[in-house]
Amino acid sequence: MIHLSNITKQQGNKILYRNGSFQINTGEKIGLVGPNGAGKTTIFRIITGEEGIDGGTVSKSDRTVIGYFSQNIEEMKGRSALEEVKSAVGNIGDMAARMQEYEAKLCDPDLDPDEMTKILEVYGELQADFERLGGYDLESRAAEILTGLGIGPEDYHRPTESFSGGWKMRIALSKILVLNPEVLLMDEPTNHLDVESIIWLEEWLSNFKGAILMTSHDREFMNRIVSKIVEIANKTITVYGGNYDFYEKERDIRKEQLIAAAKRQDDMLAKEEEFIARFAARASHAAQVQSRVKKLEKIDRIEIPDEEADIKFVWPVPPRGGEEVVRFEGLSKVWKSDDKEKLVFRGANALVKRLDRIAVVGVNGAGKSTLLKIIAGDAEATEGKIALGASINVGYFSQNSLDVLDPKMTIIDEVHSRMPTAGLGTVRSLLGAFKFSGDDADKKISILSGGEKSRVVLATILAQPVNLLILDEPTNHLDIKSREVLLDAIKEFPGTVMIVSHDRHFLRAVTTRVFEVDKNQLRIYEGDYDYYTHKKHQEANS
Structure with missing residues (x-):
């Protein structure tokens, strides 16, 4: 279907790949992997024709319909969410309007027979195109996809400009899916999605008949969908048959064989x-x-x-807190704005014990982050009591944490300022564990990506002698390698953890209890993440 043969691509003085080849066959589902900056996004742009190549050939039919979801979304305004999604399918709206015009003319009893013949001919062609593009069920398909990605009927007719950036990404993703192309190119489709939306997208893509080439930092998502991996690394393109877990094992075997x-x-x-x-x-x-x-x-x-050399993170020894880390009773939260009130949750009761690893779960907007903010002291409860145990020191990571970094400072200066009594060697060792080695540690904060900033903030938090970690979406923007670094660090953490994350592999690896915020209530599941998903499945089928 699409063949990239012996392609060479250079950006400035940097060669991304030399004489690399792979192909996308009909119905194949392929994961595209490699370190940041290796040229994964460039592959998408080469396939779509947005970028050329310096050598080799790209073969594809001009008639092949390609849908490309990227992180750079176009400006949206002037349409509702539903109309915006429907607009992805050609000029379907104009076609429907023209069909209505022809239908009205055909109902005219005074219409000339020759004119009727001409109109019937044009109408027939228009109707065939309309059907081919899925025009008759377009609205229902668009609605189904929006709902699956978390935008329900109450928001179908909201103007797109009223949605935040993360929700606009969902609308942009919906547009690509409703197009139902022959080849689907997807650059990090799970960014900004909650677990429920990711599971829905997994099922949709598993049933999708076309071919898929995608990048994702979510290894479980990748494992469930792809059956082939294309790796871009060290200026070469290497193909592996299998999912992400198979790729990791096979890559290590090939590396050992190469060394031998x-x-x-x-x-x-x-x-x-x-x-x-x-x-x-x-x-x-x-x-x-x-x-x-x-x-x-x-x-x-x-x-x-x-x-990259694997540097082991060594935790500073935190004070030993009490057995009761957090206790709250009758906890309620109501957000107030413009004389309006929104109930987040009410009557929540829980006890967090020492060394618990608690996953806080629930759909977007359920109140997960609000609960963590209250525990961290960043927000006040409307009702109820909350108390931290004796000698509890809190380390809190949220998406707003990135804003506290000084853009004028270097990474090493920023981290050193948070731990002034530590020597430079200790700071460099810490940064090395979070993939900032050598000259990387001297980069200015202002030029860092979102993922790099997240790693800097996490490093500063994990370096403190805290015994309660509160982490709100710490895996956002992190690639798979960085997520593994954080995962290993949390496994070794000698304290208590409360975490919100949409990375199921991450939650499965660390969770010992689950707090679910659902329908303004807090429910507690006394088991790991697999136990929680099993119980939810039972509840859904009972």
């Missing part, structure tokens, strides 16, 4: 070079020496790709 092959080659080269050095001055061995010199010149040297 490189060692064998090094041993062989050492023997050849020793022979050349020993007999270079002897006329009797001149022919043999020359033969071996030429042989060595023709050998392709095996290169072992550079790999």
Whole structure:
């Protein structure tokens, strides 16, 4: 369907890939992986024709319908959410209006027979195109997709300009899905989605008949959908058959095989070079020496790709808090604005115990972040009591935490200012654990991506001697490698954790209890994340 053959792409002085090849076949679901800056988004732009290549060929039919969801969404205004989604399917609205005009004319009893024949011919062609584009069920499909992505009937007719950036991303994603293309290109489709929307999208994509090429920082999402991985790394494109977990294992096996092959080659080269050095001055061995010199010149040297060194994060020893970390009784929260009141939750009772790992779950807007804010002291409850236990020191991460970074400072200066008694070696070691090694630690905050800023803030929080971590969407903007660093750190954390995250792999790995905020109530599940999902499934089917 789409073939990229021996492509070479250069940006400035940097070669992204050289002589790379892969293909997208009909109905294939492919994950595109690789470190930031390797050129994944460029692959999408090459396929859509937005960027050219410096070598090789890209083969695809001009008739192939390609849908591309990127993180750069176009401006939306002047339409409702539902109309905006429907607008993705060609000029379907104009076609419907023209069909109505023709239908009205055909009902005219005084219409000339020749004119009627012409209108019927044009109407038939228009109707066939309308049907091919899914015009007859377009509105129901658009509504179904919007609802699946969390925008319900009460918001279908809201103007798009009234939605926040994260919700506009959902509208943009809906537009691509309703298009129902033959090839779907998706750059981080789960960003800004809650777990419920991610699960709905998983099912939709699993049933999608077309081909998919996508990037995602959500490994469980990737595992459930793709059956092939295309890796872009070290200026090469490598294809693996299987999902993300298979790719990780196979990549490590291939790396070990490459290291073994490189060692064998090094041993062989050492023997050849020793022979050349020993007999270079002897006329009797001149022919043999020359033969071996030429042989060595023709050998392709095996290169072992550079790999980031894994730096283990060592927790500072926090004070040992009491067995009761947080207790709240009859907790209620009502947000007030413009003389309007919105109930978030009421009558919440819970006890958080030492070393608990609590996942706080619920649909977007249910009140998860509000509950964490109240516990962290960033918001006040409307009713009820809340008390932290003895000697409890809180470390709190929220999306607003990124705003406290000083854009004029470097990463190392910013972190050092938060832990002034630590030596530079300690600070650099901490930053190394969060993937800021060498010159990266001297970058200015102002030029960092959202994911890099998140890692800086997390590093400053985790470096403090806290014994209660409150983390609100800490995995947002983090790539899979960074999520694993954070996951390993939390597994080793010698204190209590409360976390909101839409990364199910992350929650499954750390959770011991689940607090669900649902329909203005707090429900507690005394088990891990798998236990919670099992119980929810039972409840749904009972």
